[in-house]
Amino acid sequence: xxxxxxxxxxxxxxxxxxxxxxxxxxxxxxxxxxxxxxxxxxxxxxxxxxxxxxxxxxxxxxxxxxxxxxxxxxxxxxxxxxxxxxxxxxxxxxxxxxxxxxxxxxxxxxxxxxxxxxxxxxxxxx
Numbered sequence: 001x002x003x004x005x006x007x008x009x010x011x012x013x014x015x016x017x018x019x020x021x022x023x024x025x026x027x028x029x030x031x032x033x034x035x036x037x038x039x040x041x042x043x044x045x046x047x048x049x050x051x052x053x054x055x056x057x058x059x060x061x062x063x064x065x066x067x068x069x070x071x072x073x074x075x076x077x078x079x080x081x082x083x084x085x086x087x088x089x090x091x092x093x094x095x096x097x098x099x100x101x102x103x104x105x106x107x108x109x110x111x112x113x114x115x116x117x118x119x120x121x122x123x124x125x126x
Contacts, residue, residue, distance in 0.1 A: 002024055033097070
C-alpha cells in the first residue's frame with residue numbers, strides 16, 4: 001500500500017512561486033505514473049501535470065510554462081514547482097500515483113489513479 005504525503009502549500013501573492021512536494025512511503029515514482037491534480041471550491045478535481053514512470057512529462061495548457069513537475073533520483077519524492085501564480089490557481093492540490101498503467105503513460109483521468117495523498121492548500125491572493 002503506497003502512502004503519499006503532500007507538503008509545500010501556503011498563501012502567496014499573485015506572481016509568486018511555491019514548490020509542492022509529494023513524498024511516498026516506498027520507492028514508487030520511478031516505477032509508476034504520478035499526477036498532480038487540484039480542486040477548487042465548488043469545482044471538479046482536475047488534472048494539472050503528470051510524470052510517467054519513464055520520466056516523460058505532460059501539462060495541461062493553463063499551467064504550461066508556469067509549472068514544472070520533477071522527481072528526485074531516489075524515486076521517493078515528486079515536486080511541482082509553480083511559478084507566476086494566479087488567483088485562479090487557488091485550490092487544494094493532490095498528488096496521485098497510478099500503478100495500473102505502463103511506464104510511458106501519463107493518465108489524465110482521476111479513475112486511472114489508485115493512490116492519493118491528502119492534499120495541500122494553495123491560496124493565491126490578488
